[in-house]
Amino acid sequence: MTSRSEPAASPKSCCAAVYGSDLVALLLGEAYHPGDSSLTRRLAARTALTSGERVLDVASGRGASALLLASEYGCTVTGVDLAGPNVAAATREARSVGLADRVRFRQGDAERLSVDSHSVDVVVCECAFCTFPDKPTAAAELARVLVPGGRLGMADVIAVPDRLPPELTGLGAWIACVADARPLDEYVALLAGAGLTTIHTERHDAAVTTMIDQIEARLTVLRLTAADQAAALGLDFSLAPAVLAAARAAVADGVLGYAILTARKSGSGLR
Amino acid sequence: MKRDRDEVFVEYTKSICPVCKIVVDAQVNLRDDKVYLRKRCPEHGQFEALVYGDAQMYLDSARFNKPGTIPLTFQTEVRDGCPADCGLCPEHKQHACLGIIEVNTGCNLDCPICFADSGHQPDGYAISLAQCERMLDVFVASEGEAEVVMFSGGEPTIHRQILDFVDAAQARPIRAVNLNTNGIRLASDRAFVAALGERNRPGRAVNIYLQFDGFDERTHREIRGRDLRKIKQRALDNCAEVGLTVTLVAAVERGLNEHELGAIISHGLAHPAVRSVSFQPVTHSGRHTPFDPLTRLTNSDIIHLVARQRPDWFRAEDFFPVPCCFPTCRSITYLLTSGTPGAEDFAVVPIPRLLDVADHLDYVANRVVPDPAIREALEKLWSASAFMGTDTTSARLAQAAAALDCADACGVNLPEAVADLTDRAFMIVIQDFQDPYTLNVRQLMKCCVEEITPDGRLIPFCAYNSVGYREQVREQMSGVPVADVVPNALALRAMITDSPYGSKVAQRSDDAAARRRVAPDATNVGRRIR
Numbered sequence: 001m002t003s004r005s006e007p008a009a010s011p012k013s014c015c016a017a018v019y020g021s022d023l024v025a026l027l028l029g030e031a032y033h034p035g036d037s038s039l040t041r042r043l044a045a046r047t048a049l050t051s052g053e054r055v056l057d058v059a060s061g062r063g064a065s066a067l068l069l070a071s072e073y074g075c076t077v078t079g080v081d082l083a084g085p086n087v088a089a090a091t092r093e094a095r096s097v098g099l100a101d102r103v104r105f106r107q108g109d110a111e112r113l114s115v116d117s118h119s120v121d122v123v124v125c126e127c128a129f130c131t132f133p134d135k136p137t138a139a140a141e142l143a144r145v146l147v148p149g150g151r152l153g154m155a156d157v158i159a160v161p162d163r164l165p166p167e168l169t170g171l172g173a174w175i176a177c178v179a180d181a182r183p184l185d186e187y188v189a190l191l192a193g194a195g196l197t198t199i200h201t202e203r204h205d206a207a208v209t210t211m212i213d214q215i216e217a218r219l220t221v222l223r224l225t226a227a228d229q230a231a232a233l234g235l236d237f238s239l240a241p242a243v244l245a246a247a248r249a250a251v252a253d254g255v256l257g258y259a260i261l262t263a264r265k266s267g268s269g270l271r
Numbered sequence: 272m273k274r275d276r277d278e279v280f281v282e283y284t285k286s287i288c289p290v291c292k293i294v295v296d297a298q299v300n301l302r303d304d305k306v307y308l309r310k311r312c313p314e315h316g317q318f319e320a321l322v323y324g325d326a327q328m329y330l331d332s333a334r335f336n337k338p339g340t341i342p343l344t345f346q347t348e349v350r351d352g353c354p355a356d357c358g359l360c361p362e363h364k365q366h367a368c369l370g371i372i373e374v375n376t377g378c379n380l381d382c383p384i385c386f387a388d389s390g391h392q393p394d395g396y397a398i399s400l401a402q403c404e405r406m407l408d409v410f411v412a413s414e415g416e417a418e419v420v421m422f423s424g425g426e427p428t429i430h431r432q433i434l435d436f437v438d439a440a441q442a443r444p445i446r447a448v449n450l451n452t453n454g455i456r457l458a459s460d461r462a463f464v465a466a467l468g469e470r471n472r473p474g475r476a477v478n479i480y481l482q483f484d485g486f487d488e489r490t491h492r493e494i495r496g497r498d499l500r501k502i503k504q505r506a507l508d509n510c511a512e513v514g515l516t517v518t519l520v521a522a523v524e525r526g527l528n529e530h531e532l533g534a535i536i537s538h539g540l541a542h543p544a545v546r547s548v549s550f551q552p553v554t555h556s557g558r559h560t561p562f563d564p565l566t567r568l569t570n571s572d573i574i575h576l577v578a579r580q581r582p583d584w585f586r587a588e589d590f591f592p593v594p595c596c597f598p599t600c601r602s603i604t605y606l607l608t609s610g611t612p613g614a615e616d617f618a619v620v621p622i623p624r625l626l627d628v629a630d631h632l633d634y635v636a637n638r639v640v641p642d643p644a645i646r647e648a649l650e651k652l653w654s655a656s657a658f659m660g661t662d663t664t665s666a667r668l669a670q671a672a673a674a675l676d677c678a679d680a681c682g683v684n685l686p687e688a689v690a691d692l693t694d695r696a697f698m699i700v701i702q703d704f705q706d707p708y709t710l711n712v713r714q715l716m717k718c719c720v721e722e723i724t725p726d727g728r729l730i731p732f733c734a735y736n737s738v739g740y741r742e743q744v745r746e747q748m749s750g751v752p753v754a755d756v757v758p759n760a761l762a763l764r765a766m767i768t769d770s771p772y773g774s775k776v777a778q779r780s781d782d783a784a785a786r787r788r789v790a791p792d793a794t795n796v797g798r799r800i801r
Contacts, residue, residue, distance in 0.1 A: 036627060214624045214625070216624075217624035218624075221625065224607075224692065
């Protein structure tokens with residue numbers, strides 16, 4: 001993938017499309033990003049989320065994190081996602097668990113957030129920044145919506161792009177999101193450029209290994225039960241072992257990983 | 272210059288002195304990433320034992336703790352406090368997921384390791400059919416509809432009326448019967464195996480809980496005193512022939528057979544009768560080989576050993592604590608399997624990689640229950656009453672499979688496909704029973720595995736083995752005095768002597784001294800149960 005030579009919107013919408021695709025749903029299940037709800041809680045704790053705060057969840061997917069933050073931390077959450085079906089599913093879920101009064105979802109683009117400036121206490125962005133093609137603009141948008149002193153909690157794929165093993169390009173769906181991931185210090189620099197000062201970072205590379213295990217488990221079940229149908233969707237089972245091994249090796253080598261990061265917008269906040 | 276302690280103090284609780292069995296205060300500390308329980312007896316000094324080999328896992332397990340269920344009846348009253356009032360007393364936090372009936376003390380083996388201190392002994396006891404029926408009735412009165420009763424011993428298959436006992440259990444609202452056996456009779460008496468097979472029927476399963484410690488001759492000789500390898504294989508084959516479902520149950524002792532865990536799982540996966548494996552660190556109650564309480568095996572040690580021995584199949588994260596009892600007592604995982612180990616098409620998939628078990632069994636942090644029906648299914652699977660071969664466990668496995676998301680994706684109905692695979696689902700249970708060294712009343716109060724006694728009590732298994740109840744019941748039933756058994760710990764050598772059954776007991780001077788030191792009732796400190 002050489003996304004940078006393509007039109008700016010392409011990898012992002014491609015990523016949203018694969019996230020919405022059946023094959024990816026089949027392989028990833030609800031594990032749309034590394035780390036389970038405990039990593040979301042960890043991120044919430046690191047951003048010192050408190051009751052009553054206004055939270056914007058950028059790339060909110062099917063709403064699991066937004067609902068968790070609202071129910072466990074007492075926040076008011078707005079979720080923005082590029083994929084319409086995700087927004088619809090998340091809205092249904094908010095209603096069914098009785099949180100529709102405090103959690104809303106709407107379709108939107110992280111690089112042009114339809115959210116007022118200085119209107120949000122905390123921005124949460126899980127496993128999405130790596131997919132934004134124009135990262136400086138996206139970072140500026142995250143900064144713009146935050147109140148002075150507001151915080152950003154980000155969880156994302158960490159990659160050293162030119163060292164990623166070639167086998168990983170075989171998993172097209174996945175690579176769409178990995179291809180534009182950056183080393184951790186590059187994220188820090190990008191955020192700094194937008195006026196967001198990184199306070200804390202921590203690596204959670206094991207979350208990627210767990211995700212690889214989950215993908216492998218689903219691949220195995222598919223091979224055992226519905227090999228023909230999966231192959232018809234373009235899944236090549238013979239490639240899987242090499243791809244998974246390459247991904248595991250990349251994690252072990254530190255070329256591929258996952259991290260959480262908290263940052264603060266300059267200026268004194270309300271609190 | 273002040274110094275910091277080398278440990279983090281995390282719990283204050285109660286335990287017993289392993290020598291004189293008086294109730295003493297105890298503390299739990301984290302040190303070197305491990306968890307230790309420490310206590311002091313005024314007469315016998317300080318004792319410390321390893322209770323969990325991985326401090327992080329111990330702390331993480333706290334959230335897998337569900338509210339207990341109140342049994343329909345209690346058999347005793349609260350008088351002196353835990354663990355002297357068993358049981359169950361009204362302060363007990365959980366009903367009985369599993370009831371155990373020990374039908375005899377006699378056995379056709381004299382294993383060097385036996386928590387029940389059984390063997391070829393002239394002065395034991397065997398229960399009558401009337402006694403068995405009364406015990407079953409007590410269990411049913413407490414449970415209403417009971418999941419599982421386990422017949423144990425001694426060796427239950429040498430009791431002449433064991434089939435009558437099975438019939439008595441099946442005549443009551445008890446969904447499944449487990450027979451806990453060394454397999455000797457199963458290997459040689461095919462008519463008996465056939466009789467068990469006939470009784471194994473829908474809604475009234477009979478399953479075999481087969482002692483199976485490994486494959487090295489040394490393992491057999493050191494743990495069982497005999498090379499039983501051929502007998503075990505014949506027992507397994509005979510069970511397969513009549514369709515009996517078997518759990519391989521391994522007593523695991525450090526330095527003896529902890530290297531054989533992966534091989535035991537592999538053997539189980541390859542044998543048509545076997546649907547689960549249970550690993551139990553040797554319980555240092557009753558009779559056992561000398562050991563060091565500070566280096567004993569714990570649940571997390573077993574989990575890490577399994578992951579290390581079969582990294583192609585397992586990671587430590589595939590195992591989850593069981594929330595019905597105290598979460599540090601038992602951990603379980605389930606596998607979907609296909610084919611035979613070694614064959615090219617063989618596949619293993621741990622179910623927790625397909626389903627977010629943690630999210631559903633987290634009772635502390637998680638206030639939005641993702642799906643109550645899935646939680647209920649997983650609760651029954653991650654439970655002390657879960658046994659492969661029972662209708663409840665099969666149904667819950669299918670229900671959990673149906674909970675896989677993306678049901679409509681790609682025209683592939685993954686849940687339905689996985690439900691078909693549950694026919695060959697495989698269960699791995701890791702259970703560290705407490706002994707007089709490790710006993711923590713915090714865990715005891717929520718125990719859901721109970722010994723049903725002939726006098727109509729339900730006594731938490733680890734209290735029965737550690738506090739003195741086993742000795743009490745044997746004495747009552749046999750009419751022969753039985754001294755309290757003391758662990759054969761290296762550090763206690765100077766204080767212990769041989770019992771008639773191969774276990775260790777306190778030297779008399781210690782015993783007498785302890786009896787004089789009984790504390791006043793009100794404090795619940797220093798009082799013996801007998």
